[in-house]
Amino acid sequence: MPTSSCEFWHDPALPHVESRRACHSRACYKAHSHPTFSIGAVDAGFSRFTGAGRGEARLAPGTLVLVPAQRVHACNPEPGQAWSYQMLHLNADWLQRLRLEAGIDAETAQAPARITRVPSLYRQFCRLNEVLFSSATALEKDAALVAFIGDHDFSGQPALPAAPALASSLLGELLEQIQRQDLAGLNLDALAAQAGLGRYQLIRAFAAATGMTPHAFLLNARVNKARELLRQGQGLADVAYALGFADQSHFQRVFKAHAGVTPGAYRLTASSQTRPA
DSSP states (O other), rough: OOOOEEEEEEEOOTEEEEEEEEEOOOOOOHHHHSEEEEEEEEESSSEESSSSSSSSEEHHHHOEEOOOOOBBBEEEEEETTOOEEEEEEEHHHHHHHHHHTTTTTOTTTOOOEEEEHHHHHHHHHHHHHHHHHHOOOHHHHHHHHHHHHHSOOOSSSOOOOOOOOHHHHHHHHHHHHHSOOOOOOOOHHHHHHHSOOOOOOOOOOOOHHHSSSSHHHHHHHHHHHHHHHHHOOOOOOOOHHHHTTTHHHHHHHHHHHHHOOOOOHHHHHHHHHHHHO
């Protein structure tokens, strides 16, 4: 029999979100509600859900349920069976502020839950949760969350509108501001305020203009600078510190993801090529 497991993710830097993954669970829950807006996903097995209207719905793998704050609901495995699922909880006030940034009202608390069986949406939700449980920075996780929520209709209202194209002068100001930041100091709220946009609109407009999110752009710039410093023969720890990485392992992970090799291997190859014959 497969082993049952359950793990939670939360980060003090992101108090507005918490995530849970449960595998081969047989736990059952009484009808209950949360103060958060919750998104649940069925990964394996079948479950019975109440809270989306009258009666009970059978949920198959790949199904998502969207549960408004304070909505009474219950979701349990079929009798005698186990199931695997994910559950994301979003602070209701945080979600409302995100939508109000774009001039869209949040939904009414205790509205019925909704069930969706769109395969692409399930895959995107799984990818978001993988980011949240990963070693990515808090900013990367928050940006991924904001983009995911903004891209979809999760509260019965129109999806958040993308921002118009950034003027070249404003884009130049943003690029200059981002390049001046250290990795830990990049602030999505501050950049959005500078651009006069909501956080979702900023992410989408910046990505449309550069092909990257603000944080990805900063990481790419740091890796390019790291290549230059490594070619000069500087040590790995010195380069990691100079470029604001949390530690050497973080630097190595990011560098390899961009360059395809570790910074140590790159430094060795680059320095041998520049060594006089």
